[in-house]
Amino acid sequence: MKDMCFNAARHTNNILWGTVKQLKNRIVRFYKNLSIKKKLLLAFYIQIIIPMIFMGFLSYRNFAETINRMSMNYARDLLQMIELRFEDFLTNLSVISQDLLYDKTIYNALISKYIEDPILDYEIDNEISNTMKKIILSRPEVQAIAVVGNNGKFYYADDNSSTSSIKNILPYEKVLEKARKAQGKVTWYTDSSNGVVNYIYLVRTIYHQDTFEEIGLQAILVDKDFIKTVFDGLTRSMQNIVILSDGYDLIAARNSDSGYFIDGTSFGRLENERDSKIDRNINALVSYITVSGTGWKVITYVPLNVLYRDAYALRRNLLLLCIVTAIILSAFNLAIAMSFINPINRLVKGMKMVQKDNRIVYIDDEREDEIGFLNKTFNEMSREINHLVNWVYREQITRKEAELKALQAQINPHFLFNTLESINWMAMLNNVPEISEAVTDLSDLLEASIGRGDRLITVEEEFMYSDKYISIIKRRFEDKIEFRKEILNGAGKIKIPRLLIQPLVENAVYHGIDKLRGKGEILLKAYLEGERLVIIVMDTGPGIDSAELDALNRRLSMDNDTYFKNLSTEKRQSIGIENVNRRIKLFYGDNYGLKIESEKGKYTRVIVNIPANVESAEGYYVQGNDY
Known part of the structure; x- marks a missing residue:
């Protein structure tokens, strides 16, 4: 798997x-x-327009980030000022609640279970009501006050602006539950509907001073409109301010943009105590704080289209600048480009006329730059070509007859083969078979070297030519040479360049067997190894010393460019082997060639590596020996 x-x-x-x-x-x-004109324009746009766009983008982004940073810092300062105002506001209300808590009349009324005297009861109720009204009249943030005892007594007072009395609107059970959780401390309760806070209460439970038993509930109805005074007088640049309750209901808001209304549900959940962020849901920069003791959120927000108004103007101006600059520079660049392109076009047109008609073409363009030099050179070249064409034409006509006669006098290869064939017949008629066999072998080798027929032959045919060479050589060395061939796993059918191996056999004879006093053996072996054909020519001659072997292998491993560059500076020691190696590299590539292995006094082995799957190619038929 x-x-x-x-x-x-x-x-x-x-x-x-x-x-x-x-x-x-x-x-x-x-x-x-692309034409040269388009290439010049392309280079211009890459080198000028793209950097301009890149720089404009960076400028716009840096400007936008600066606006973000400055706006967030300003929003934090503004919220800190609002937070201080809120602390004063809440402190004042806590003081009022504390004064009511320690009022003797209210306390005594709450601990009295039942008052039998109706006049006394009325007087106590009137005194408590007057105390509450004094507070309401002196403190504009207080809209109504209520004290509810466990004995069922309900003492309250309202300002004249209230449409409903606190006695009718106070959700007693819910407020009492919230106050009990605070365990006598001041806490806040907001009465909301449809995501909007209708009434805000500061509430606390009242306990018996001796037994610490709960004896009543205190509730102060806060004027919701008075809360807006915490951001009155602040700058209008940060115009959007929202105050949310701990349940994310809308308490108050300042928003002069009626088309950009945001309620308490627009901001989601604000988990941190304070933060500033870009809110993509409402596309605005939002900053907020949490008012301690209440859990309320004071939020300021600026729509991104307002925040980035200057950034958008900068982006628009940069874009306009890029367009105008591109148009002006394009016209300028096009004019410069045409000053180069038009002379080049005239030069190209003149070249085509010379190529078509072989006539003199003169380009008249007075310039002193490189194009002017090309025009002058072209004019001279045009005159010289016309002169050479006429001269060569006349020269060829005058030499034609002499060349034909000279060709007729050349030796025809057929004459050479016919002569050898005549010698062969004479040897047979005179009963000299040794001469006949030698002449026949020599004729076959000459035919192979001249290259009549296919340029590629099979390994079997190449080995056959090596047989004929050994046959001729044995007439000199007699039984001193033992020749052995091996063709394995179908290698005999692979085609290789003609007479590729014969120079290696020749090299083995004259540098190996010829230097022995006794008999020697030459092994000719071919086999397939993967995608390669390997041919080995091995002799049991005296071998090569290590220094000479390393130098020879180094030369054989050179690529063709390096070899031919060093050809005039280095002494060639084994011409036949090097010629075969160069033929292989020129024919098949630098990855193939010869490698020599030798052990002094024992053997020399020449290993040929060539690809096995090459059927036809243009070869280089270099052959020879080094004697």
């Missing part, structure tokens, strides 16, 4: 790499096919 996944991933990578390579080739081909 892992192998399948790996193969699939590799296949996918190959496809992806192939696609990228094709795309790259298409882009390169597209660029090469």
Whole structure:
């Protein structure tokens, strides 16, 4: 399974790499096919327009980030001022609640279970009501006050602006539950509907001073409109301010933009005590704090279209500047480009006329720059070509007859073969078979060297030519040479350049066997090894010392460029082997060639490595020996 996944991933990578390579080739081909004018314009846009866009984008982004940072800092300062005002506001209300808590009349009324005297009861109720009204009249933030005892007594007072009495609107059970959780401390209760706070109460439970039993509930109805005074007088630049309850209901808001209304549900959940962020849901910069003791959120927000008004103007101006600059510079660049392109077009047109008609073309363009030099050179070249064409034409006519006669006098290769064939018949008629066999072998080798027929022959045919060479050589060395051939696993059918191996056999004879006092053996072996054909020519001669062997292998491993550059500076020691090696590298590539292995006093082995799957190619038929 892992192998399948790996193969699939590799296949996918190959496809992806192939696609990228094709795309790259298409882009390169597209660029090469562009005219010079389009290439100059393309270079201009890449070098000028793209940096301008990049710089404009960075300027706009830095400007926007600066606006964000400054707006957030300003919002934090503004919220800190509102927070201080809220603390004063809450402190004043806590003081009022504390004064009511320690009022003797209210306390005594709450601890009295029942008052039998109706006049006394009325007087106590009137005194408590007057105390509350004094507070309401002196403190504009207080709209109504109520004290409810466990004995069922309900003492309250309202201001004249109230449409409903606190006695009728106070949700006693809910307020009592919230106050009990605070355990005698001041806490806040907001009465909301449809996400909007209708009434705000400061509430606390009242306990018996001796037994610490709960004896009543205190509730102060806060004027909701008075809360807006915490942001009255503040700058209008941060015009959008929202105050939310701990249940995210809207308490108060300042928003002069009626078309950009935001309620308490627009901000989601604000988890931190204070923060500033870009809210993408409402497209605004939002900053907020949490008022301690209440859980309320004071939020300021600026719509992004207002916040980035100057940034948008800068972006618009930068874009306009880029467009105007691109138009002006394009016209300027096009004018410069045409001053180069028009002379080049005239030069190209003149070249086409010379190519078509072989006539003199003169380009009259008085310039002192490089194009002017090209025009002058072209004019001279045009005159010289016309002169050379006429001269060569006349020269060829005058030499034609002499060359035909000279060709007729050349030795015809057929004459050479016919002569050898005549010698062969004479040897047979005179009963000298040794001469006949030698002449026949020599004729076959000459035919192979001249290269009549296919340029590529099979390994079997190449080994046959080596047989004929050994046959001729044995007439000199007699039984001193033992020649052995091996062709393994179908290597005999592989085609190789003609007479590729014979120079190596020749080298083995004259540098190996010839230097022995006794008999020697030459092994000619061919086999397939993967996608390669390996041919080994081995002799049991005296071998090569290590220094000479290393130098020879170093030369054989050179690529063709390095070899031919060093050809005039280095001494060649084994011409036949080097010629065969160069033929292989020129024919098949620098990855193939010869390698020599030798052990002094034992053997020398020449290893030929060539590809086995080459059927036809243009070869280089260099052959020779070094004697």
